[in-house]
């Protein structure tokens with residue numbers, strides 16, 4: 001079956017156009033994937049930062065030993081500012097001024 005040269009030409013042109021679009025779409029898809037990965041990474045980083053911050057908040061430095069029950073003494077924030085209190089609060093009410 002002899003190919004119509006005009007049809008071949010049109011076909012080639014169409015293929016070129018579609019190929020061009022395909023490359024643009026391919027690059028755009030790649031860029032979108034990279035952007036999504038970056039967004040995901042930054043979100044994951046943010047989440048991890050928040051989690052580690054929360055962990056640090058829960059994991060206060062033990063500043064000493066409670067003389068009443070041997071619990072850890074931790075820095076606490078009170079109405080009148082920070083103070084040292086027993087980690088077994090409210091079981092133990094031992095406090096002492098900070099510093």
Ligand SMILES: [Zn+2]
Nearest residue numbers: 066071086092
């Ligand atoms: Zn105590």
